[in-house]
Amino acid sequence: MHLVQTMAYVNATPWHGLGNKLTANQPLEVWAERAGMNWRIEESEVRFVSGSAGLGSIHAFPEQKVLYRSDTKAPLSVVSSRYQVVQPAEILEFYRDLTEVGGFELETAGVLKEGRKLWALARTGQSATLKGRDKVNGYLLLATACDGTLATTAQFTSVRVVCNNTLSIALGDGAGAVKVPHRSQFDAQAVKRQLGIAISSWDGFMARMKALSECRVSDDAVETFFRRVLTYPTANPAERATTAVNDRAVKAVQELYAGSGKGAQLPSSAGTAWGLLNSITEFVDHHRRARSDDHRRDAAWFGQGAVIKQRAWEEALRLAH
Incomplete structure (x- = not known):
């Protein structure tokens, strides 16, 4: 059973040949459709039935809400009424200005665990080559979950081309990742401003890679x-x-x-x-x-x-x- 429900990608086929291949520079709307992210997370108050005989009576539990998919109505999770939802469209939209004017290129996006986890990964355009043509490219991963397992996380990541190995780029005080807990509103532009400090972290990361080699x-x-x-x-x-x-x-x-x-x-x-x-x-x-x-x-x-x-x-x- 694959956890990756749906996924789209450009360039080389990712992990184990899964996903729908796209040609380069597709609009985000095409990505949403092909990556299986063209639905919304809806919410509803928790209700329960009391009494075992007959129909029983229906009661509300307003402190909690159910999150479910707008397309299939499949339940995703039960969360606090204060929980702030991040929509699939927001994950892709995060990259709009980065891809249109920032030189980034979306490379994969998709849905894990029936929609409970969502992610997109874009190449930043940064790369380094160590001796012997050993190339490492820079990426920016944005992921969220609506089942309590992950804050909305923007994370700089490196991918070594020869083996497709990934490594998070975290320097100093954990710069390289920005985490927004679901009790806060996700503000894409504020996250990108925070990540601005980490764009330069690639240079420090590159120097450390060279030292290791x-x-x-x-x-x-x-x-x-x-x-x-x-x-x-x-x-x-x-x-x-x-x-x-x-x-x-x-x-x-x-x-x-x-x-x-x-x-x-x-x-x-x-x-x-x-x-x-x-x-x-x-x-x-x-x-x-x-x-x-x-x-x-x-x-x-x-x-x-x-x-x-x-x-x-x-x-x-x-x-x-």
């Missing part, structure tokens, strides 16, 4: 790096939280690093901290255990996978300093 690592450092990154919390009987190493994952990433990973043989990667980082991002994006490819993608962008990648980025930078 020039940082040679010893065999001892490789094992230590993977064991530090691939830990998970455990609770022992005495209720003290400890961590354990995921040995199966360590073995898998060591094989990717040693040469089986895409781009692992490039001069930028072989024997370097950049290679260590990319063995982790490839594992998280493409190989980590998951119920489906789409569950893995969801985790790689928004969940535990994203946490692992961030930890790998921080550990790799520590090696390069």
Whole structure:
């Protein structure tokens, strides 16, 4: 069962061949239709039936509301009456000025989990090439969820072309991402103003990528790096939280690093901290255990996978300093 209900894309076919292919520079209205985002989130007061015999009586629960799709009437979630909805059209509309005058290009957009999660991803036009033609492009991801699992998040992301690995660009105080909780009104222009500080973060990110690609690592450092990154919390009987190493994952990433990973043989990667980082991002994006490819993608962008990648980025930078 694919979590990606509908999706549209331009350029290379994304994840596992899903989605409707578009030619470049389509208007947002075409994107909305082909990405399955041409519906609205409607809301209604929660009502319930009391009494088991016969029809019972209907009562209202005004503190909560039901969100549902305007097209199929399928329920999406039950939320607080103060919850601020972000519509599918708003996700695409966010990119209108960026694509029309800012040099951005929408590359994928779609719906996860029957409409509970919505996203769009655009190339910023920024890119860097490390030694050996190892190219990394800059993207801006905007995603939201209406089931309480995600604030509306605008996030700068990099994609390494050779292996399609993704990495969030967060520098300094987490600049690179702006999160708007659903108790606040989503103001697209205010978010873009906040992101203005992060446009320049690409330059800092590029400098760090280059430093990682020039940082040679010893065999001892490789094992230590993977064991530090691939830990998970455990609770022992005495209720003290400890961590354990995921040995199966360590073995898998060591094989990717040693040469089986895409781009692992490039001069930028072989024997370097950049290679260590990319063995982790490839594992998280493409190989980590998951119920489906789409569950893995969801985790790689928004969940535990994203946490692992961030930890790998921080550990790799520590090696390069």
